[in-house]
Amino acid sequence: MTPVRHTQVVVVGAGQAGLAAGYHLRRAGLDFAILDANAAPGGAWQHYWDGLRIFSPPAHSSLPGRPMPQQSGTEYPDAAHVVNYLSGYEKRYDLPVHRPVRVHGVDRSDERLTVRTDSGTWHSQALVMATGSWGRPFVPAVPGRAGFTGRQLHTHGYRGTSGFAGQRVVVVGGGNSGAQIAADLHAVATVRWVTRRPPRLLPDAIDGRALFEIATRRVQDDGPRISDLGDIVATAPVRAARDAGLTARPMFDRLTPAGPAWADGTVWPADTVIWCTGFRPDLAPVGLRRPGGHIPLEGGTRSIEDPRIHLLGYGDWTGPASATLIGVGRTARTAVTGITDLLH
Structure with a gap:
């Protein structure tokens, strides 16, 4: 019963x-x-x-x-x-x-x-x-996604760098997860980080303490919004990857069986696409x-x-x-x- x-x-x-x-x-x-x-x-x-x-x-x-x-x-x-x-x-x-x-x-x-x-x-x-x-992980309806022959996973399924050594990996997403996972993989794989708009890293000195203080001031309608300053917290691994050359590229238009393709006809062969899309x-x-x-x-x-x-x-x-x-x-x-x- x-x-x-x-x-x-x-x-x-x-x-x-x-x-x-x-x-x-x-x-x-x-x-x-x-x-x-x-x-x-x-x-x-x-x-x-x-x-x-x-x-x-x-x-x-x-x-x-x-x-x-x-x-x-x-x-x-x-x-x-x-x-x-x-x-x-x-x-x-x-x-x-x-x-x-x-x-x-x-x-x-x-x-x-x-x-x-x-x-x-x-x-x-x-x-x-x-x-x-x-x-409830979200993956956008990108043309050709179902036909890509490589591996696809979401932030929800990412556990670490094991198994990615030497791969060509596309990391999709301009938020904190996209930046952190791209940085995590940057040392072991060839990473192409793509975002719909240029990612905006918060100043290096801003961490969760400052974010909470900014949010508190917004409750009192006093001070800037966090989004006025940036979208991504520049954690130490993100800063290290940035300083080692990790940069974001514009979002691709579609996925081909081999990898992402842009409007100018460029195709980047990839082994894995990781959707850090929220x-x-x-x-x-x-x-x-x-x-x-x-x-x-x-x-x-x-x-x-x-x-x-x-x-x-x-x-x-x-x-x-x-x-x-x-x-x-x-x-x-x-x-x-x-x-x-x-x-x-």
Whole structure:
């Protein structure tokens, strides 16, 4: 028989956003459950490539209540260090995480929300969607993509430089992932990095600390937008690859069986194409999506259509810097304050 459980709040996702929500729900004294599709702690960080480094020192990469410890030998920790931190965070605050549990849908037609999962049904009075976007990689519909005879993968599937030595690799995408993966491969492969517009590296002195400060000033409508300064954080590996000659080229027009082709007829034979073309919010179960992808919100995180539902950690549209370790705590507090007001 399928189990049915009841709680005041269901949180979907146990990455950094879901754990920050759990911290504030615990402090508010509410009954809640966190449902996580992953089999192990760490959110999306457990799936990132080996060479990934976070943008900020630990002191500026912490969730509320517990500073991230230093990682020996480096100022900017790797993804494995973040996974260990998130795992310890769950234990420290005894957060009620249930895994692996995959949410299939949310019924909003009753006074209670009904959350349907592959391991039973949950009834709640409020819901926090903190699923992130790792589960929905996006690849553009480039002409000829299906006919390319080499290997194709997305950021979602990249794990490191192993197996790429001596290859000709096309890295597509002008964001942080594209820059970091192109830099990661630059020392072992022949890399052609292509972007739709010239990539804009932030000044070398800007890291996650400065990004959070800029985002905070924007909340107060004081200071520049991050996008006014650049799009890519110049991490040490990115700077090293840049100084060693890595540059971006314009996006190709199509893929041929042999590799990318440009409008002037140039074809670059390639072994692999890596699509660093982003992700989409993983929000299908809640059924609130609108044309253009975003769900209309008020108060930063609360759904206008159904105030019982809050979205957390999907980017600046759910709160400035809300997709960062240090930034999500502030918007999690806002969401839980709204839920507390609703329930009382």
